[in-house]
Amino acid sequence: MGKTRSRSISDGDLKTRADRKFDKKVQFYETIRNAVAQKSITKEKKQRKRSRQKKLMAYDLSSLSDFLPEMKAPKESRPAEFKLNSKTRNNLVLKESNQLKTVINHPTFQSDPLGAIYQHLQSTQPAMDEKPKRKDRKTRKMKAKGKKSKALCGTQSMEI
Structure with a gap:
């Protein structure tokens, strides 16, 4: 018992319909692939932009300006001489x-x-005033302790 079709379709029509269906599927997959690629590109761009903004926020010191005293900008003495034209x-x-x-x-x-x-x-250069640098109390105390401990170690080793 063979199957019969209600409409008779020639083999040429079947191939063209199948080819058209296949072409439509290929086009659909290509559009999907392109959409996914575009989305991933925009996602990467957004991530870069977000990370860049986070870095800029880390360097944002505008909140410190509230606590700092107001300073006047230095006046330019000779602005005409600094203009460099040909x-x-x-x-x-x-x-x-x-x-x-x-x-x-x-x-x-x-x-x-x-x-x-x-x-x-x-x-021509101004003379630099070199004042001896004062050491912090902590560093002086640490050095003094180091010298004392070395001296004690030396005497102890001699006693043994």
């Missing part, structure tokens, strides 16, 4: 090149370049 840059280059030529041609520099530079720095 004209001022060219003037600065000319001035510095002339200064370099005079330094190189100076007899003291020609005889002893490092000594001349050292002498120049000594005369």
